[in-house]
Amino acid sequence: MSGSGSVRRQASAIASPKPPCTIHPSAIISDKAVIVGTHPISIGENVVLHPFAKITSNTGAVRIGKNCVVGDRATVGLSDSPGSYAGTTVELEDGVSVESGSTVQAEKVGAGSTIEANSTLGPGVVIGMFCKITASSRIQSETLPDFTVVYGENARRIDTTTKTRSDVRDLKVKGQLMHIETLKRLVPSNTMKWLS
DSSP, rough: HHHHHHHHHHHHHOOOOOOEEEEEEOOOBBTTEEEESSOOOOOOOOOOTTTTEEEESSSOOEOOTOEEEOOTEEEOOOOOOOOOTTTEEEEEEOEEEETOOOOOOOOOOOOEEEEEETTOOOOTOOOHHHHHTOTTOOEOOOOOOOOEEETTTTTEEEOHHHHHHHHHHHHHHHHHHHHHHHHHSSOOOOGGGGOO
């Protein structure tokens, strides 16, 4: 009985190969974050990956723009069985927040957008700039225009305040930068773990 336990421990200790990563030196990557896959992964300036955040490039590349935050237990990248979306790049543009427990397999999430906790963006989804996907939303195979808010039972509206006021957009960007500065003091980084 004890022999089979040690075999399991040895098997789980075998590390899978590191994906080809390009990570900006200012990025904060938790030692407990998970980065796996075979396609290229690009992580931009001031990106923060929380503990247990997962970036997966098993079936397509992943690009994360500057000033993005990927929360704990959130996953960015295509699943292992994406069907006709195999080989598609998953991209977070600048200033995107992916909150705890969310899954983002979308082709693109536009700059300044927020994906709240436990939401799912399936393969082929394209999210515009400054969109807000509220907690536990599920979006599959569609394109959302800039400034869309998804809420409740998949209801939609346009955030006209953010759309028409550049000062509000500027404040959202500033808020994201302040959040990142706080996280830099709270999340211990081990970027070198992912660089060959």
